[in-house]
Amino acid sequence: xxxxxxxxxxxxxxxxxxxxxxxxxxxxxxxxxxxxxxxxxxxxxxxxxxxxxxxxxxxxxxxxxxxxxxxxxxxxxxxxxxxxxxxxxxxxxxxxxxxxxxxxxxxxxxxxxxxxxxxxxxxxxxxxxxxxxxxxxxxxxxxxxxxxxxxxxxxxxxxxxxxxxxxxxxxxxxxxxxxxxxxxxxxxxxxxxxxxxxxxxxxxxxxxxxxxxxxxxxxxxxxxxxxxxxxxxxxxxxxxxxxxxxxxxxxxxxxxxxxxxxxxxxxxxxxxxxxxxxxxxxxxxxxxxxxxxxxxxxxxxxxxxxxxxxxxxxxxxxxxxxxxxxxxxxxxxxxxxxxxxxxxxxxxxxxxxxxxxxxxxxxxxxxxxxxxxxxxxxxxxxxxxxxxxxxxxxxxxxxxxxxxxxxxxxxxxxxxxxxxxxxxxxxxxxxxxxxxxxxxxxxxxxxxxxxxxxxxxxxxxxxxxxxxxxxxxxxxxxxxxxxxxxxxxxxxxxxxxxxxxxxxxxxxxxxxxxxxxxxxxxxxxxxxxxxxxxxxxxxxxxxxxxxxxxxxxxxxxxxxxxxxxxxxxxxxxxxxxxxxxxxxxxxxxxxxxxxxxxxxxxxxxxxxxxxxxxxxxxxxxxxxxxxxxxxxxxxxxxxxxxxxxxxxxxxxxxxxxxxxxxxxxxxxxxxxxxxxxxxxxxxxxxxxxxxxxxxxxxxxxxx
Numbered sequence: 289x290x291x292x293x294x295x296x297x298x299x300x301x302x303x304x305x306x307x308x309x310x311x312x313x314x315x316x317x318x319x320x321x322x323x324x325x326x327x328x329x330x331x332x333x334x335x336x337x338x339x340x341x342x343x344x345x346x347x348x349x350x351x352x353x354x355x356x357x358x359x360x361x362x363x364x365x366x367x368x369x370x371x372x373x374x375x376x377x378x379x380x381x382x383x384x385x386x387x388x389x390x391x392x393x394x395x396x397x398x399x400x401x402x403x404x405x406x407x408x409x410x411x412x413x414x415x416x417x418x419x420x421x422x423x424x425x426x427x428x429x430x431x432x433x434x435x436x437x438x439x440x441x442x443x444x445x446x447x448x449x450x451x452x453x454x455x456x457x458x459x460x461x462x463x464x465x466x467x468x469x470x471x472x473x474x475x476x477x478x479x480x481x482x483x484x485x486x487x488x489x490x491x492x493x494x495x496x497x498x499x500x501x502x503x504x505x506x507x508x509x510x511x512x513x514x515x516x517x518x519x520x521x522x523x524x525x526x527x528x529x530x531x532x533x534x535x536x537x538x539x540x541x542x543x544x545x546x547x548x549x550x551x552x553x554x555x556x557x558x559x560x561x562x563x564x565x566x567x568x569x570x571x572x573x574x575x576x577x578x579x580x581x582x583x584x585x586x587x588x589x590x591x592x593x594x595x596x597x598x599x600x601x602x603x604x605x606x607x608x609x610x611x612x613x614x615x616x617x618x619x620x621x622x623x624x625x626x627x628x629x630x631x632x633x634x635x636x637x638x639x640x641x642x643x644x645x646x647x648x649x650x651x652x653x654x655x656x657x658x659x660x661x662x663x664x665x666x667x668x669x670x671x672x673x674x675x676x677x678x679x680x681x682x683x684x685x686x687x688x689x690x691x692x693x694x695x696x697x698x699x700x701x702x703x704x705x706x707x708x709x710x711x712x713x714x715x716x717x718x719x720x721x722x723x724x725x726x727x728x729x730x731x732x733x734x735x736x737x738x739x740x741x742x743x744x745x746x747x748x749x750x751x752x753x754x755x756x757x758x759x760x761x762x763x764x765x766x767x768x769x770x771x772x773x774x775x776x777x778x779x780x781x782x783x784x785x786x787x788x789x790x791x792x793x794x795x796x797x798x799x800x801x802x803x804x805x806x807x808x809x810x811x812x813x814x815x816x817x818x819x820x821x822x823x824x825x826x827x828x829x830x831x832x833x834x835x836x837x838x839x840x841x842x843x844x845x846x847x848x849x850x851x852x853x854x855x856x857x858x859x860x861x862x863x864x865x866x867x868x869x870x871x872x873x874x875x876x877x878x879x880x881x882x883x884x885x886x887x888x889x890x891x892x893x894x895x896x897x898x899x900x901x902x903x904x905x906x907x908x909x910x911x912x913x914x915x916x917x918x919x920x921x922x923x924x925x926x927x928x929x930x931x932x933x934x935x936x937x938x939x940x941x942x943x944x945x946x947x948x949x950x951x952x953x954x955x956x957x958x959x960x961x962x963x964x965x966x967x968x969x970x971x972x973x974x975x976x977x978x979x980x981x982x983x984x985x986x987x988x989x990x991x
Contacts (some may be wrong), residue, residue, distance in 0.1 A: 309951045324499055324583055327391065328508060330575035331492040334398055335516025337572035338485045341405055341565035342370070343520035343680075345478065346525030346653050348673045350661070351558040355418060355535060356411075356471040357899065357907030360655070364888030365653050367474045373482020383489045383866050384828070390491040395576030397484040398569050404480030405566035412559035414669050419534045420553040421899055421907070422546065422768045437760035437785050437802070440501045477562075478556055482876075484569075489847070490870055497856060499583040503965045505856070510691020510849045517684040524676030531556035531669040546793045549667045553899070556669065567750065602745060625866055634858040634942050635867065639874045641851075641935040646879025649927040651887040651921075658891070659921055663727050664830040665823050673988045674834065679841050686845025688989040694850060695831035701857040703945040709845030709936040716929050725833040727826040729914050732769075732777045733784075735896045739803060756803040757785040765900045767910045770823035777973040779897065784816050794818065801887070822855035854943070890920045950975035 346367070353363045381393065496512070497505045534542055536553040563802035629635055633938040658674055660671035694704065731737045739754035753762070762782035785802030797817055804814040859867045889939045892909065899907035 291505055304455040308536030309440040312475060323579060325326075325495075325668045326575065327495065327583075328512060329581055330391075330572075330579070331394070331488075331496070332512045332515040333575075334394060334488050334572045335512055336400060336479050336519035337565075338401060338481075338488060338517030340523040340526075341401060341481060341515050341519075341562075342485075343523030343653075343676075344561045344565055345370075345408075345481075347648070347657060347675070348533070348556075348558040349526050349654060350658050350668050351445040351531060351556045353472060353908045354553065354899075355555045355558060356474075357901045358471060358508035359906075359908065360658070360888035360891045361885060362471070362888075364654065364884035364886075366471065367650075367884040369479040370482040371876040372487075373484075374486045374883070375482075375873065375874040376486075376631070377483055378486045378490070378876065380868050381490065381869065383625070383869060388491075388580045390533065391485045391576040391579035394491055397487045398576070398898045398918075400484030400574070401481045401511075402484075402566045402569035404477040404482075405485060405562050405569060406477075407480060407919045408477030409559045409562045409566075409812045410473045413537075415470055417540060418555050420547060420555070424551075429530060437757060437762075437782050437787055439555045482777060485874075490814055490868035492867050493868055497864055502513075504695070506849070506853050507695040509690055509852070510688060510694070511920045513849070514684050514691070515685060517680060521676050521680040521684070521784050522632060523561075523565075524672050525682060526561045526668045528676060528786045530558060530561045531562070531667075531672055533557040535559075544793060545798065547671050548794070548819070550665070551819060552661075552908075554668075582606065587918075619647075625863060626870075627716075629867060629870060634946060635723075636940060636941065637935060637939045638855055638858070639871060641932060641939060642871050642875045644928050644931045644935065645879045646875035647883045648882045648932070649924050650883040651924060651928075655887055655921065659740065659917070660915055663725075664826045664833065665727070665730075666826075666830065678834065678838055680714075682838050682842045683845040687848055690846050690849035692926050693805035694853060699850065701854060701947050702940075702944050704854055704857070708847040708851040708854070709940045710930075711843050713933050716926075716933050718836060718840045718843070719929060722833070722926075723838055725836065726918065727829050727914065728823050729776060730820065730823060730911065732783060732896070732911055733740040733803065734779065735911060737776060754803060754874065757783055767894055767897060767899055768804040769820050769910075770798060771819055772801060772816045774804055776804075778803065778816065778819045781816060786816055792858065794795075799905065808946055852986075856941070860942070887921070887924060890924070891917060894920060 349363050349367065352366065374885075386707070402412055420925065423945060493509055495507050495554040524794075532549055534540060534545060535557055538558050549556070606820070640946045656669050656675060657671040660666045660674075661668055666674075666787050671713075693699065697703075699707065729736050733739050734754075739756065762780060762781045766780050766781075766782075769777050770784055771777055773785055781789070781798045781801070784798065784804055786798035787800035787802070789798045791797055797815055799815050800816045801816050804816060855867055855871055874922055891912070894913045895909035895911070896913050897909070899910050901907045
């Protein structure tokens with residue numbers, strides 16, 4: 289009897305242990321699933337954070353250009369420093385990806401991005417107040433200002449108290465000449481942001497692809513990338529808000545400022561948003577410190593593994609799918625892996641395609657707001673706002689829909705290539721219609737239009753003088769534009785020949801302007817107001833341009849995710865992270881680094897009037913030849929994208945040649961892991977998915 293009871297107890301205990309062991313894998317898989325979801329959320333937020341700070345910096349390029357009085361090519365160098373930071377660490381980080389603790393490395397990257405944002409803010413606290421270029425000031429507290437056309441400024445005439453006031457304003461702030469080099473802080477901050485962002489894309493995407501189901505990988509990656517696009521959207525919205533605020537907000541009386549956000553001398557509070565960007569990047573780093581080195585692959589049955597391990601030990605950490613290697617062991621395989629990648633013709637063409645796409649994309653993003661401002665007379669704040677609320681949401685929708693279509697219809701790599709090629713060519717054809725979106729050139733007397741009906745005064749120094757203002761002793765290095773009643777802009781009220789003025793600040797009105805009279809106006813109509821004249825035809829052209837740009841952005845984004853997945857489906861599983869790093873590195877070095885510099889240098893060539901620093905020397909550009917600007921900007925984009933169309937066709941042909949819908953895809957993770965180099969077992973053959981390539985066949989492409 290006792291033996292029977294004892295046997296029953298032992299049986300019950302055994303059943304109890306079996307029940308625990310049977311529920312252990314389920315609990316473990318749930319935990320791994322939860323950790324994967326946490327990683328997806330954390331990675332999406334890090335994509336948001338880097339996009340948030342990156343788009344904000346892009347939107348502030350014109351504000352930085354004006355604040356530091358630098359050219360567009362220098363702005364391009366500042367922008368390219370971000371890509372240089374990527375260059376310094378991208379290749380190493382992506383190659384060591386599977387061998388390091390990827391979540392923690394991403395967390396360190398977010399912290400470095402935060403540091404870079406805070407460093408870029410430093411010049412605001414080291415510089416004095418921003419003193420924009422102006423010449424119309426009052427000599428006393430009366431409502432009547434100094435005459436713009438005053439013979440007192442000529443040689444041989446006495447200098448009045450009012451003239452002394454005028455000169456002192458012009459020379460104010462010359463003691464702070466070191467401000468000209470404080471833009472180096474922004475450059476170094478941008479460099480740190482590039483270093484910090486380097487591990488996020490290759491390590492994050494490879495981590496998802498390693499531990500998610502193959503059919504879910506594209507959808508997850510598309511979801512993360514599209515979620516991250518909300519960062520650029522909010523970054524541009526923040527940029528629009530900050531651009532509408534005066535740079536020295538809280539320190540200077542806004543009512544005393546005589547210019548508005550439409551003026552090319554206006555500088556917004558560019559530094560304010562960087563403080564917010566730094567805080568967001570810091571928050572983004574926190575979740576990654578609590579994630580494991582490795583996870584169990586989504587949906588994989590771990591019953592056999594868990595039966596040999598105690599539940600307590602398994603709950604601590606999942607065994608890594610690939611052992612961590614020492615630095616020396618990992619580096620020695622670097623060149624063989626690199627050789628293997630570049631002997632893959634599909635990947636090689638994909639790299640060239642990426643480089644051209646980066647060139648066009650970076651050029652567009654960097655100078656889009658400047659293009660809108662100069663071509664369509666739109667304020668920088670409004671241009672940034674429209675990009676944030678119109679173009680980026682459409683891009684997000686296109687990227688998400690592209691990833692969804694891959695998952696929904698289970699597109700094979702050949703179908704992805706055809707889809708991406710067709711969408712890009714269609715977008716390119718729409719892109720050519722940009723050249724029809726023209727706006728009349730800003731009419732500036734002496735720059736784009738002559739002093740009509742008046743005899744020009746010959747001068748060895750300039751060609752801006754005419755008989756109507758020859759006695760005014762105007763200085764050609766000044767820019768304080770006024771708009772005459774004739775619809776023509778004059779560089780200053782002096783060049784308009786204005787003899788008197790009424791009012792102060794933004795409300796100042798000039799009268800008795802002899803050059804305006806010369807256009808056939810009577811004495812009563814010869815007045816001018818502060819600011820450039822508006823261009824009427826732009827109001828009709830700009831909505832058409834915006835609609836066309838929105839359509840192009842959606843179509844390009846629709847084919848973006850299928851294009852990106854081609855890379856994952858054309859390399860072996862162990863080289864995915866390395867391939868992402870090479871692709872990103874190639875785009876950054878040969879696209880992101882030079883593109884803003886040569887775009888900016890060519891745009892500088894179209895400048896008609898440069899600003900002047902308070903202590904002399906050229907500042908930022910005030911007026912561009914809008915027609916030449918349009919041809920240079922749009923021509924570069926069209927030329928680069930024409931090369932992309934050709935490479936898309938070549939890529940599609942190569943993929944259709946090396947992959948067949950009924951063959952075996954090169955990147956089949958399960959087949960690669962289970963194959964032993966001999967004839968694969970029949971069980972494995974049943975699990976081969978349609979459209980995949982065996983590891984034996986794939987070696988032919990990798991050689």
